[in-house]
Amino acid sequence: MNGQTSSDRIERWGLYEVWLTGAEDGNPFLDVRLSAQFKHKHRVVEAEGFYDGDGRYCIRFSPDALGAWSYVTRSDCSALDGKTGAFTCVEPSPANHGPVAVCNTYHFAYADGTPHFPVGSTCYAWTHQGDDLEKQTLATLGHAPFNKLRMCVFPKHYVYNRNEPPCHPFARAKAGGWDFSRFNPRFFQHLEQRVGDLCQLGIEADIILFHPYDRWGYSTMPAEADDRYLRYVVARLAAYRNVWWSMANEYDLMASKSMSDWDRFFRIVRESDPYQHLCSIHNCRRFYDHRKPWVSHCSVQRSDLSRAREWREEYGKPVVVDECQYEGDIEQGFGNIPGWELVHRFWLGTIAGCYVGHGETYRHPEDILWWAKGGVLHGESPSRIAFLRRILEEGPPEGIEPISRWAGGREGEYYLFYFGVHQPSIWTFDLPPSARYRLEVIDTWAMTIAPVEGTFGGRFQVALPGKPYLAVRIRKAG
Secondary structure (H helix, E strand, C coil): CCCEECCCEEECCCCEEEEEECCCCCCHHHHCCEEEEEEECCEEEEEEEEECCCCEEEEEECCCCCEEEEEEEEECCCCCCCCEEEEEEECCCCCCCCCEEEECCCEEEECCCCEECCCEEECCCHHHCCHHHHHHHHHHHCCCCCCEEEEECCCCCECCECCCCCCCCEEECCCCCEEEEEECHHHHHHHHHHHHHHHHCCCEEEEEEECCCCCCCHHHCCHHHHHHHHHHHHHHHCCCCCEEEEEECCHHHCCCCCHHHHHHHHHHHHHHCCCCCCEECECCCCCCCCCCCCCCCEEEECCCHHHHHHHHHHHCCCEEEEECCCEECCCCHHHCECHHHHHHHHHHHHHCCCEEEECEECCCCCCCCHHHHCCCCCCCHHHHHHHHHHHHHHCCCCCCEECCCCEEEECCCEEEEECCCCCCCEEEEECCCCCCEEEEEEECCCCEEEEEEEEECCEEEEECCCCCCEEEEEEECC
16 A cells, blocks of 8 residues: 555545645646546546645545445656555444435435435535634534535625635735635635534535635636636545535626536536535526536525425426525515524425525624524524424425425325415315325424324314414324
């Protein structure tokens, strides 16, 4: 074996690293090409390497099959070329279910088949706040209901987020400004540490690669710098099993990028990622064409959840309404809806066979708003979202399909009715007469579940409490 490796035994979907020492003169980010071919039986998987500063190079790999693997490096630098090694891929640890992928057309599952119901939140710039606040954010996430977190690579300049980040992704140019040909390894080491921290918590890291809220020039880099940056980020992060790629937050506000640029970015990420992680793009006003083959699912910003089923049918892919406005009290309209309204939108998306994301924007004397910087949660919605997540995880593992205006589920097997702002005191249900079903009345805000006595089938009526935000869960008896 040549070079330094992380271990000779690595769990399935774990992180294997090959570390090598090579040239540090000139500009290794531009001058040195490095990759490795990882072989298991008849399969060969190629992974790109990256320069990590101080003459150190790394290739990361995540094995997806048990048994013996070997590798050989390829480089135009003789000190890095032809290095070989081997390791054994062993059973994953209990919490490791592998990367998430699309399953059953409109839903998601981990690689081992475990269903994944995205219950996400947004903390755009949480990794740019320093260790104390970042550790507080991780502690909060450890007790929160969220299993996905949207987060930016680049720092963000926006209202409530004016502070200078501790570290930047590029080296300073001698003439001033940034040298976009030289990455700052310390910045990316910190980012991947936080991605790993999320992985330990069982949280998917939805990595936002570009965004328009910028005062440093990262949103207007030249094309060659954009492309080089994407390849570098993918080389560093793709082997983390909890990574999702988001090309941008509000891509359509980035006037310097054309639609052909976004198409190119998707192609670069897809071609560079050996694991084909989930890949999306988030809009402000105008949707990207989610029918394009490199888009795995629709990442949507809209507040009208009554249209969720429409987007699902239009694009034929999973719909994640990552931004439906935020619980909070700030002046901006996107961030001052009450908790009950956010929970209501979660439920509307659920019965439409879609998924919805959380955000929180309560004012803070030090401008520490969850949606921007993380910290602690203050709102009323997270506990109700946790309640909904429990209901989802107790439901059909294949996911919920839309059935009617009022209900989603699996026809004949499972129904989840949601009445929203309506408050019927009685409801007529029409179920298959050949089966018997048990009913439960759910108060989505009080987080209570009350069984209805007896079993039912065919057409029948049930008395309800006559209040808003009720749901009824119907499951086959026996």
